[in-house]
Amino acid sequence: MPQTYAKVQFNENGTPIAEHFDDVYFSKDDAEAETRYVFIANNQLPERWKNWRTRRFTIGETGFGTGLNFLLAAQTLIEVLQQSPQTKLRHLHFVSTEKYPLPQLDWQRALQPFRHLALCEALGTIKVYPVAGCQRFTFSYQELHFTLDLWIGDVLEQLPNIQYEQAGPIDAWFLDGFAPSKNPGMWQAELFAEMARLSHSTTTFATFTAAGFVKRGLQTAGFNVEKRPGFGRKRDMLAGNFSTCDTVPPMRDTPYLKRAAVKCSHSNTPNIAVIGGGIAAACMAYALTKRGSEVTMITKGNALADAASGNPQAAVYPQLNAQPSYLSQIQVASFAYCKQFYIHLAQSGANFQHDWCGVLQIGFSETVQQRQEKLIDNEIWPNSLIYSVSQQEVADITGVDLPYAGLFIPDAGWLVPAEVVQAVMDAARQLAMVNVSFNTRVIGIEHTDSDSVNVHVRTETGDEKVQQFDAVVFATGHSSQQLPLLDQLPMSLTRGQVESINSQTPLPALRTVLCHKGYLTPALNGRHALGSTYVKQDTNSDYRETESIQNLATQAKSMAACDWAQTLRHDGVGRAAVRCSTPDHLPLVGAIPNCKQQQQQYNGFMEKRRRELPQEPAVYANTFVLTGLGSRGFTTAPLMAEVLASQMFAEAAPLSHELLATINPNRFLLRSLKRGEG
Structure with a gap:
């Protein structure tokens, strides 16, 4: 490694x-x-x-x-x-x-x-x-x-x-x-x-x-x-x-992990539906238009980035462990790609607020300090990606009184999510035809004999219609569990509330993103993003005073040695959204499996020789999913969209066999079969 x-x-x-x-x-x-x-x-x-x-x-x-x-x-x-x-x-x-x-x-x-x-x-x-x-x-x-x-x-x-x-x-x-x-x-x-x-x-x-x-x-x-x-x-x-x-x-390759491509003629321009309206959907639309596809985006919202992709600021950095876990490897690959992706987007004239100011992970407790020391001592990750900083270096980097050592990721930073989603969609429109249907819900999926996919939708006015596509991608975040074909996949929904506090002493001087049990960003238009709560299986997105108090308490506890962290105030401005993740915290990227048929195909597969297994896992033809990005969507979505587009168009994938297996949507079914739970 x-x-x-x-x-x-x-x-x-x-x-x-x-x-x-x-x-x-x-x-x-x-x-x-x-x-x-x-x-x-x-x-x-x-x-x-x-x-x-x-x-x-x-x-x-x-x-x-x-x-x-x-x-x-x-x-x-x-x-x-x-x-x-x-x-x-x-x-x-x-x-x-x-x-x-x-x-x-x-x-x-x-x-x-x-x-x-x-x-x-x-x-x-x-x-x-x-x-x-x-x-x-x-x-x-x-x-x-x-x-x-x-x-x-x-x-x-x-x-x-x-x-x-x-x-x-x-x-x-x-x-x-x-x-x-x-x-x-x-x-x-x-x-x-x-x-x-x-x-x-x-x-x-x-x-x-x-x-x-x-x-x-x-x-x-x-x-x-x-x-x-x-x-x-x-x-x-x-x-x-x-x-x-x-x-x-x-x-x-392993037969039951084989990744299906789109079954249609690529000599003509494919017409592909992308369901969703956040960063995953936008990156998917862009990846598809780069490959010559026309895209129809279907979203139940009345605007882009109206759900989890609509928070005021998002930190962009990789989640690293002391060992080269699959999660960390995907995070590094995703971070390397997304950083260049966003830079290229800005250089092309896109207008979104951002700052590659670095991210400081504070060593706020003895346990965290030991974990950070182990990460550095294991020499898994290069100094060009992350390195340890002393208490004096922390003060120089952050610009505020912060009597802690920590780890610094110099290439990381923050951006404004909704502006980025709009910029990615604008870039996609410059490449190919992109239509967006707002206030439209998918109520059914039908596969035809010709491998086309009929999408049944209901508009805000109650009208129902059917649209036919060469392929469909669900990039639907926390709505995934309620959608046809996706309810068979295990997902976890977590409510998160983020505060938008006005700049108060000494925060105007803050120069980098602070991460601990929560996070705090530098100022944007005189306000700072501060968060975030994690409330499992709560899909309500109303703003709550109780969670605002909890967010401030998290800051105070994590930076207990900072007097200023004990006196932070809020004025009731904030936002709650629901994140979608998976039990292993890795995204779902690939063809949607027909779990019932795959269970019949691979039940008892550990006792069979590989050559005796069916070579093509049963999937819903030309129907794909990109979801489960959790709180790391703006780090992982650009590369995961590339991974899925590479699969759909039968290109060489940008991830290894092992990493592709970890994000395959049928992995949970296979694990249960391996345990003899079929």
Whole structure:
């Protein structure tokens, strides 16, 4: 789980050198020309892209390095679109691995010579954490979309984690990395076999090396290999295409966890309904429109973000544990993606109030201090993500009298939820047709023989009608339990009240979000968000004086050493909403299971051999769910929407097999069957 950043030196020519491998990241002669020749030309990308018949093309890479290959692939697609606007290709998905990501300052220095490339500045602003697993980043340029999945860790450990639902997702391979003599651990038979697993009948590859054992390894794995003229002073290189191989390793999948894609023709524009009106629904609409879908949002509210997504301020930060739990791993991946997502949204002109001021977790008791010390001592999470701060450092960071040590997450912060939801929806509308039906309740779902889904709705006036869609996504938060098909899934509803207190001494000086048993934000328009209560199975959203008193008491108790925390006042301004979570505190993301049929399929499955199990779990066709985000919706919703959209469109997923299993909607049923409760 723990990873480290690369150790980088720059030679007299400004070329970065990796100390781990004692090798340059790119050619000192003409790095751009080398990439264009070796990887782009020898994969025939410009020619293939001009006549590409689908929206997406996926490149797999071994060894991300500085990201130059990604930048030049993106630049080439931009040039192809300018020359051949008739191409259907609009989405480049770049899946890469990197054992030692560059520290941000070294990365930015290494990219300086390539500032003329369209995505160079945007790439240099992202922050990659040295944490094993996938971190997804997305970029846009005019009408093109670029997805970068960066799998951090050893390539032989990370490639097996890449999941997909149909044919191998990789259309072309950039077999890069440091020279075989410098990095023999990468150039192994396992690498070539994983490349074969992820390839399909028209997949190509190219690599700068011409080593004989590389050629033989690729041939054994099922690739047709040609020796071609190398670049510059290199005499030869290898390139070719995937054929077939009987020894391709199986996908790391389990039949009962298989994730169903949308069953409809993607040659036309899919029409997909998104049920809900909060951050999950908005992110889902955006993820779908990026993939060329038209979206109809159906919400029972009379405005967007009128439920849990409507609080005055929301803190955005990852929930970390002293051990790399599944929850923490998903939180880190979600945080890395959402931070860049919101930055990109703001840079694109969206108007929402926010501040990446950091989040301080206060060590307010001996038990909490011991827990925080353990988190740091275990060295699971890098200092670039979270680090300990002394009492003096806390005072400097916060700007207020706070006699505690703690943990600081410098990249975290706060935003205004309703403004963000509106901004995401505006961004979706710029990509494709998005219609919103307010004051409309879903009262029934019907699946047709043609795999379309009929949605029965009732409007505010009592009128009932039926609308037909290619697929439906329920992103319905606490309303999920009352909706058709979702009542079979276990969910917990929790009322939470947040105060909006006026700024009072010393709070105008507060510079960062404070977290303890509750939380307190810096000022926004002269007021601070303070919360929050947790009342289980209470769906009433009326404001309560008793809970206001409770919120102030929580602040006073958690910061007992602060005189000012004992005298905080409120003036009756606040808001209550209901959160939806699950028994294991992980979201529900995927196809809605037909629990009755799956119970018949997999009852007693632990006693059966895997090959004897049905390969396709029973689900409701083209019907999906994204809910159960709890109080972390603005951290997790952007990535979870990407995960679900990747599933629906049969793309390589940005989470490992293990993490995908933890958010599969049928996991609770399977656990009960495993315990023999079927």
